[in-house]
Amino acid sequence: MRNANHAAGLEPELVQRIEKVAAFISRKPQFENTLRTKERTNPRFAFLFGGRGHALFRSKLGDAVADSTSQFSSGAVISRMIRKVSQVHMKAAAVLCWMSRG
Numbered sequence: 001m002r003n004a005n006h007a008a009g010l011e012p013e014l015v016q017r018i019e020k021v022a023a024f025i026s027r028k029p030q031f032e033n034t035l036r037t038k039e040r041t042n043p044r045f046a047f048l049f050g051g052r053g054h055a056l057f058r059s060k061l062g063d064a065v066a067d068s069t070s071q072f073s074s075g076a077v078i079s080r081m082i083r084k085v086s087q088v089h090m091k092a093a094a095v096l097c098w099m100s101r102g
Contacts (some may be wrong), residue, residue: 005055011022017044022060 007015007042025032032048047053 006053006059010053010056014044014047014053015056018047018057019060021045021048022057022063038094 010018016048021035027037035045036048039048043051
C-alpha cells in the first residue's frame with residue numbers, strides 16, 4: 001500500500017520507468033552509479049536525484065531488494081547450498097583417503 005501512496009499523481013510512464021530501473025538495480029547494484037552518471041542531466045531520470053518520483057523509486061528499490069533477499073533465504077536455495085557443500089566435503093574426504101594410502 002505504501003507504493004500506491006508514492007505513485008499517486010505520477011504519470012504511468014514514469015511509474016513504469018521507476019519500476020524497471022529499481023528491479024534492474026536490485027539485481028545489479030553497481031548499475032545505479034552508472035545510470036546516475038549517464039543520466040544526470042536527463043529529466044526523465046530525476047527520480048534518481050531526489051526529483052519527482054524519488055519516494056516511489058526508493059520504495060520500489062527497497063521492495064525489490066527485500067524480494068531478492070527472501071528468495072535467497074528460501075528453503076530450496078539453502079538445500080542446494082547444503083548439498084553443494086556436502087559434495088565438496090565428500091570429494092575432499094576421498095582425496096585425503098586416497099593420499100593416505102600412499
